[in-house]
Amino acid sequence: MKQHGASDTCYCLSENELISGKTLPLREALEHAIGFGFASIISCIPGELAYFEAEQSFGPPPRYLLKKPSSW
Numbered sequence: 001m002k003q004h005g006a007s008d009t010c011y012c013l014s015e016n017e018l019i020s021g022k023t024l025p026l027r028e029a030l031e032h033a034i035g036f037g038f039a040s041i042i043s044c045i046p047g048e049l050a051y052f053e054a055e056q057s058f059g060p061p062p063r064y065l066l067k068k069p070s071s072w
Contacts, residue, residue, distance in 0.1 A: 001026060001051060004067055006044035014040035015055075037061065 010026045012019040015038035019029055026044065033040035033053055042051040047068065054062040 001030075001044055001049070001065070004044075004049055004065070006049055011043045011046070012040065013043070014038070016040060034063075 006026055008026055009023055010029050011023050012021070012029050012033070014020040014033055014036070016032055016036050019032045019040070026042070029042050030051070033042055033051070036053070037056040039055050040051075040053050044050060049068070050066040052064045052066055
């Protein structure tokens with residue numbers, strides 16, 4: 001995330017109540033979201049850069065880096 005311009009803090013939307021609706025250090029947010037088993041979105045640059053982890057149903061959950069193309 002850092003190599004794509006993420007700052008040290010981010011905003012979280014998650015089924016994990018410990019982080020949902022909070023602005024947290026990026027590292028802490030990722031530690032609570034990755035492998036939690038439920039959906040999380042971590043917004044690093046609003047409208048431009050985010051991390052998404054889907055709900056786990058079988059095997060590892062789908063994980064995506066959401067990045068707005070620079071040509072938009």
